[in-house]
Amino acid sequence: MPKAVDHQARRRELAEAVWRVISVDGVHRVSVRSVAAESGWSTGSLRHYFPTQDALLVFAMELLADKAKTRIAAIEDTGTRGVLRGIAHALLPAGDEQSIEVEVWLALLARAQVDPGLRRAERDNREALLAALCGLLWRAAAQGELAEDRQPELEAVRLSALIDGLTLACVYSAERITVEAALAVVDRHLDDLLNPASTLPA
Known part of the structure; x- marks a missing residue:
């Protein structure tokens, strides 16, 4: 009996090969040929799952x-x-692991400026994050945790932007701004955003 093929696992394997190519050589070096070489697959097999380079990048x-x-x-x-x-x-x-993921994400984000598929994927992901943050902040407001003069929708955007900025700082100024320093900034922001009672550990 033929062995069952896990097509989703194969797609993930190819996406991870994309990450490695980007991490070592940059997003401009991603091609069907380079990803096939990195993954050990033939270009024909790769095209079976991703008929175009754009489709491969979006999935990655x-x-x-x-x-x-x-x-x-x-x-x-x-x-x-x-x-x-x-x-x-x-x-x-x-x-x-997360450092590599962030570096690859930033490379794909730059490419998204000229790639509509990547731009849509980034937009959808950002909207999902904003919705999650907004939901948490509305819950905090209902429970009296959010400072009274704060608007959940606006604060969700502000927190998202803060995380974005700190992520860039950690990548491009790593010798000065560590993840620990970035989290200390987040802590200070949360001190300002939430009422004192809600800052106590559970």
């Missing part, structure tokens, strides 16, 4: 987003502060 970006979402979903709900801090930690380049 979506898989990165899925990995971040999995980390976020695993955060224990110990209260608004803990979850928001956990989200920041899940998105920052904390550790070797």
